[in-house]
Amino acid sequence: MEKITKEISLYRLRDLIPIASGLNNASEDDIKSNLRLLWRTYKETVPEDCWPHDMRQWIQVRDEKPKAACGYFSVSIPVKGWNSYEEVEESSVDITKAICKLTGDTYRKDMTIKVGSRNAAGWSFRTHLEERIMRRI
16 A cells, blocks of 8 residues: 555656756755755655665765776766656656765766865775765755
């Protein structure tokens, strides 16, 4: 019964994708509020005992150059809703540029976030970025 309830609460994907895609060009305050909105709509579709449990897990940080001296990451979020055929569909939206605005990190031409420097030996660049994202939201 819960699955049916969760699916009924889904939003139309065509309404959510423009919000998610617009994050990269939004102001810092709009990025924060729209991320919270998108997380709440996604959370409504996920059963209590399933991944992701929290917003930090929902914001997907991917290491683009794992052997580099600095951290180079892309960031995306899943968006779930009804498609035009009334089927449940999930899409992933890249929000790397929006996250750069929030954290103040460098947005590179290869569309990644640069975190840290060669002098930051011993850092977990990924954890550092995730913590900064969550603090800013």
